[in-house]
Amino acid sequence: MPKKRGEKDRYLQIIEAMGEGVLLISHKHRVALANSSAQVMLGLSESIKGKRLEDLFSGPELEEHVDIVFKEKKKQTFRIQGYHNAIGENAILRGKGREKHYEFCITPLDEKYSVAIFSDITMLERLEIVRQDFVSNVSHELKTPLTAIAGFAETLAEESLTEEEEKGFARIILKNATHMQRIIADLLLLTSLDRSEIAPTMEQTTDRKILQDVKAYTQFKAESKEIEVTYESLDATILCSESLVVQALINLVVNAISYSPARSSVSVKTRRKGEMLEFIVQDHGFGIAEEDIPRIFERFYRVDKARSREDGGTGLGLSIVRHIAIIHKGTIKAESQLGEGSVFTLSLPVS
Ligand SMILES: Nc1ncnc2c1ncn2[C@@H]1O[C@H](COP(=O)(O)OP(=O)(O)O)[C@@H](O)[C@H]1O
Ligand SMILES: [Mg+2]
Numbered sequence: 316m317p318k319k320r321g322e323k324d325r326y327l328q329i330i331e332a333m334g335e336g337v338l339l340i341s342h343k344h345r346v347a348l349a350n351s352s353a354q355v356m357l358g359l360s361e362s363i364k365g366k367r368l369e370d371l372f373s374g375p376e377l378e379e380h381v382d383i384v385f386k387e388k389k390k391q392t393f394r395i396q397g398y399h400n401a402i403g404e405n406a407i408l409r410g411k412g413r414e415k416h417y418e419f420c421i422t423p424l425d426e427k428y429s430v431a432i433f434s435d436i437t438m439l440e441r442l443e444i445v446r447q448d449f450v451s452n453v454s455h456e457l458k459t460p461l462t463a464i465a466g467f468a469e470t471l472a473e474e475s476l477t478e479e480e481e482k483g484f485a486r487i488i489l490k491n492a493t494h495m496q497r498i499i500a501d502l503l504l505l506t507s508l509d510r511s512e513i514a515p516t517m518e519q520t521t522d523r524k525i526l527q528d529v530k531a532y533t534q535f536k537a538e539s540k541e542i543e544v545t546y547e548s549l550d551a552t553i554l555c556s557e558s559l560v561v562q563a564l565i566n567l568v569v570n571a572i573s574y575s576p577a578r579s580s581v582s583v584k585t586r587r588k589g590e591m592l593e594f595i596v597q598d599h600g601f602g603i604a605e606e607d608i609p610r611i612f613e614r615f616y617r618v619d620k621a622r623s624r625e626d627g628g629t630g631l632g633l634s635i636v637r638h639i640a641i642i643h644k645g646t647i648k649a650e651s652q653l654g655e656g657s658v659f660t661l662s663l664p665v666s
Contacts, residue, residue, distance in 0.1 A: 338431040340421070342385050344368045344378050347428060356417075356435045380421060384429050390422045394436065416440040452615045456498055456630070460491035494627060501631040504562070505614070508638040515556035515642055522585040522592060523548040525557060529564045529583065533572065537581070542572050544581045551585065553592050554666045555643055560594075563639040563647075566632040567596040567659045573626040575600030575656070591645070591662045599656040608649050612637045636661065 330337050336353030338346050349363045357363065357371055368377050376395045384391050396416050419433045467484045470476070476484070526546045537544045553560075564583070571581040575598045586593045603611060603618060610616045615630040617623040623630060633647075636659075640647040645663035 333432075334434070336431075336433045336435075338363075338433070339424075340368065340381055340429050340431055342381075342427050342429075344381060346371070353433070356433070377419070380419070381429065381431075384421045384423050385426075388423050390420065392418070392420045394418050449614065453498075453502065456615065457495060459624075460494045463491045464488050464495075494624075494629075497627065498629045498631070501629045501635060504635055505631060505638065508559075508635065508642060515559055517554050518557055519552055519554055520557045521548070521550055521552050522594070523550045525553075525561055525564065525594075526583060526585070528557075528561045529568055532561070532565050533568045536569060536572050540572055540575075540577045542575060542577065542579055542581055544568065544572070544583060547582070547584045549585050549587060549592075551587060551592055551665065553663065555663055556639075559639045559642070560661075560663065563636045563661055564594055564596070566636050567594075567661065570628075570632060570659075571596050571598035571600065571657070573628065574598065574622070587665075588662070590664055590666075592665050594661040594663070595658060596661075597656065597658045602653040602655050602657055603649065603651040604653055605651075608651060611649065612647070 330350050333350060334352055336356045337348075337350040338353055339348035341347050344367055346363050346366050346368070354360075354363055359371075363371060368381065369375075372395065374395070376393075380391055380393055380395075394416060396414060414437075415435060416437045416439075417433045418436045419431055421429050421431045423429045467488050471481060471484050471488075526548045530544070530546055533544065568581065568583060575581065579599045581596070581598045584595045584597075586595060607618045611618065612633045614634045617628065617630045637647050640661060640663070643663045645661065648660045648662070649657060650660075651657035
């Protein structure tokens with residue numbers, strides 16, 4: 316029985332208001348009706364009504380699924396990938412890098428039509444890849460020291476060694492275990508920073524207090540390389556999570572020391588810039604190539620893996636710094652010149 320006109324308009328309004336794309340698809344693979352979300356999701360400015368499916372999506376998968384729906388008269392849910400570039404002025408943009416992922420649910424209506432509801436899951440798919448990469452990175456990072464621990468422990472248990480050799484092996488085991496502890500501590504910190512709903516406790520402190528703490532924590536490392544680290548503060552007040560800011564600066568100072576030759580110098584300064592307080596860590600070390608600079612803040616990214624590991628680095632330090640900057644609505648910036656040195660600027664709002 317035909318619906319009353321008002322009621323039908325209401326249904327159309329509801330379909331139009333949906334966040335998912337809705338397509339009425341004919342058995343001849345044409346779009347008989349589409350809501351605005353469908354058009355937006357496909358990145359088209361012109362109406363898609365009347366278009367053929369093959370003009371909208373690359374690959375034959377969607378047509379194949381539609382055929383199955385009509386044949387089996389049964390609902391189908393599936394994911395497809397791809398973007399066709401045959402029509403629309405956005406065609407040039409739809410290169411490989413703009414590949415999209417969609418989740419479709421198609422339900423048969425009658426002999427001639429079926430209705431497809433779809434959403435853009437590109438972001439989800441990307442997150443999934445990031446997650447998989449992360450798990451694989453973590454496993455790899457833990458595997459290396461663990462293999463060393465197992466190997467040396469086995470030799471200790473089975474071979475007859477001199478006391479000197481035993482001590483040497485035990486030290487290697489300890490070094491690798493400490494490295495694993497560091498990785499795990501950094502991972503736990505990153506995870507807690509990731510849960511942005513847990514806002515850090517902000518407290519009133521001064522840059523002088525922060526730099527004093529940073530100095531205390533890094534002095535031993537600096538002395539072991541005979542690197543002189545100078546600290547200059549303004550005694551400015553700042554509202555921040557003191558422990559996190561100290562942690563971020565320790566990471567920057569430890570890097571400055573690690574990636575500099577012995578007996579060079581490092582300076583740590585603060586500078587007021589409008590409503591921001593800048594913490595500037597400068598070294599005269601090895602420097603970072605221009606193409607590596609955007610990548611050093613990624614988890615586990617290291618320019619020189621061997622050197623970083625040798626120094627006990629986890630590859631997570633700068634990623635932690637970036638998170639701490641973000642939590643404070645601040646920024647972190649790196650400038651560097653190969654062979655000359657680097658300057659890291661952590662900029663945080665004072666209140
Ligand atoms: N001050 C610096 N000078 C030169 N290279 C640096 C400096 N700070 C960081 N890097 C580079 O960035 C990489 C990532 O740093 P980080 O996240 O702290 O990890 P880690 O120090 O544990 O390797 C380092 O491995 C190093 O290659
Ligand atoms: Mg580091």
